[in-house]
């Protein structure tokens with residue numbers, strides 16, 4: 001499956017402060033193409049900040065970021081997106097008065113499904129088909145023609161995911177996609193993530209431990225702006241350190 005040994009994402013010595021607060025002290029990671037990695041940690045650990053730095057929302061104070069071998073540390077978010085990086089919250093521009101499928105159709109306009117083909121008619125047909133496919137994939141088949149305003153919070157998040165997928169990302173970054181979802185919605189989200197195209201690299205911040213551990217083959221634990229542990233889902237389950245972090249909020253590293 002692996003076409004290249006170049007990592008999908010490489011971050012080196014990344015730090016980010018907000019005033020005197022060191023939100024990320026020094027982050028280092030290399031994520032292989034097609035790898036599924038979860039980032040867990042209590043509130044304020046620096047997980048979203050790390051995503052923001054990777055997506056280009058704010059620059060890091062040190063270090064570099066490489067996307068598929070190319071340095072992107074100082075590129076604007078839009079250029080990173082064009083290189084295959086998609087992040088749910090950033091591109092979730094839902095059109096609240098349009099239907100589910102219309103939203104996805106619009107997202108597809110930014111991709112190869114755009115009308116620049118000689119066979120415009122055929123392309124247009126394909127775009128609706130593809131939109132329908134994506135809506136089904138995120139578990140919203142029964143809401144195909146529902147206006148976004150009438151969706152539940154959880155359903156809107158599923159739609160955001162369909163729109164991220166429409167961009168055909170090579171690196172998909174999801175920040176707590178299960179937040180606010182019902183049990184049934186969580187299950188369909190998990191299924192969708194497990195069935196994701198194996199070539200897509202997934203970086204997932206998830207508070208729901210069951211999803212975080214089920215979807216990923218590797219888990220990074222952050223605490224107080226630092227990576228404090230990394231391992232397979234079973235190593236995470238067995239880790240006393242991880243248990244202490246979640247129970248106490250402070251670490252006793254003896």
Ligand SMILES: Nc1ncnc2c1ncn2[C@@H]1O[C@H](COP(=O)(O)OP(=O)(O)O)[C@@H](O)[C@H]1O
Nearest residue numbers: 018021023041042043044045046047048049050
């Ligand atoms: N834009 C910002 N301005 C100031 N402080 C921020 C900003 N974003 C995050 N922080 C702070 O950085 C720390 C890490 O936050 P965050 O990355 O959101 O953690 P997590 O996603 O792990 O809960 C927190 O103390 C938070 O208050």
Ligand SMILES: [Mg+2]
Nearest residue numbers: 047048049175
């Ligand atoms: Mg967060």
